């Protein structure tokens with residue numbers, strides 16, 4: 001199955017940076033475009049990528065030439081990098097630029113909010129080639145819904161059940177990598193109701209080329225991975241909230257008693273981010289109306305306070 005020649009990654013947060021890195025270094029995609037609506041995220045993310053590559057080189061895991069080649073293939077796209085002579089710098093300017101540069105696959109890794117992702121998928125469907133695979137790295141949001149948003153991007157005259165509508169929605173798929181992307185071995189692939197076989201196979205081939213094992217989940221809230229993981233993290237936060245045990249004892253119990261590499265509060269803080277934990281938990285709750293998924297009040301308060309974990313300098317722990 002053919003791999004993309006030009007991959008676009010949307011969102012230069014912890015996931016987008018990792019996906020751009022494995023796509024360039026491991027899958028050897030010839031061009032990787034990296035877009036974020038906040039240019040400072042791209043700067044920060046690429047600095048982090050340079051550190052990861054330097055560490056790999058110093059440990060002998062990657063040659064200096066491979067690291068240099070991987071880095072050179074990554075091109076940043078910001079609204080200000082769009083040339084005003086060829087592009088209208090409007091809200092879709094970035095998507096037009098990705099289309100003009102020949103993107104044949106996109107992995108969207110922007111913040112876990114439905115309205116943000118729907119806006120991105122509308123813009124992608126409107127501006128990218130009709131053959132491009134439109135993938136989302138969402139942790140919990142319905143792929144079927146994002147595929148519906150993509151069809152809306154073609155214009156209100158397009159019926160979602162028409163051949164054109166089905167063909168557009170058929171190119172949307174979930175490719176759920178795990179954090180840190182260069183280290184974690186799994187990619188969960190999620191077909192929506194409309195996803196075509198070809199799109200599914202192209203998504204799997206891409207994940208394998210990035211060095212991942214693939215698992216498949218139905219399009220249910222949280223998919224298999226977060227339908228299992230997130231209630232567990234939420235329960236750990238509820239234990240803290242109710243005073244059942246201290247932060248350190250909750251994490252110690254799971255590390256030393258159950259053999260987990262880290263405790264659930266550390267996992268939420270360091271690798272997932274508490275804003276993302278809350279967003280996933282809300283998707284599980286709203287998608288099922290099952291009270292077992294209600295988000296912990298403390299988790300909501302932490303996010304209200306802007307204490308998102310390592311990425312903001314404070315969560316359950318200080319960084």
Ligand SMILES: NC(=O)c1ccc[n+]([C@@H]2O[C@H](COP(=O)([O-])OP(=O)(O)OC[C@H]3O[C@@H](n4cnc5c(N)ncnc54)[C@H](O)[C@@H]3O)[C@@H](O)[C@H]2O)c1
Pocket residue numbers: 010011012013014015016035036037038041109110111112113116120137138139140176177178179271272273276311
């Ligand atoms: N953190 C994890 O462990 C993890 C694991 C798997 C999947 N995910 C999913 O990956 C996605 C990204 O998560 P993250 O942890 O990298 O988040 P993050 O907060 O580190 O990064 C999100 C990035 O998206 C950018 N962004 C927001 N709106 C945008 C828009 N309209 N256009 C372009 N960029 C935009 C932000 O500026 C930010 O740089 C989410 O959907 C999340 O659920 C996260």
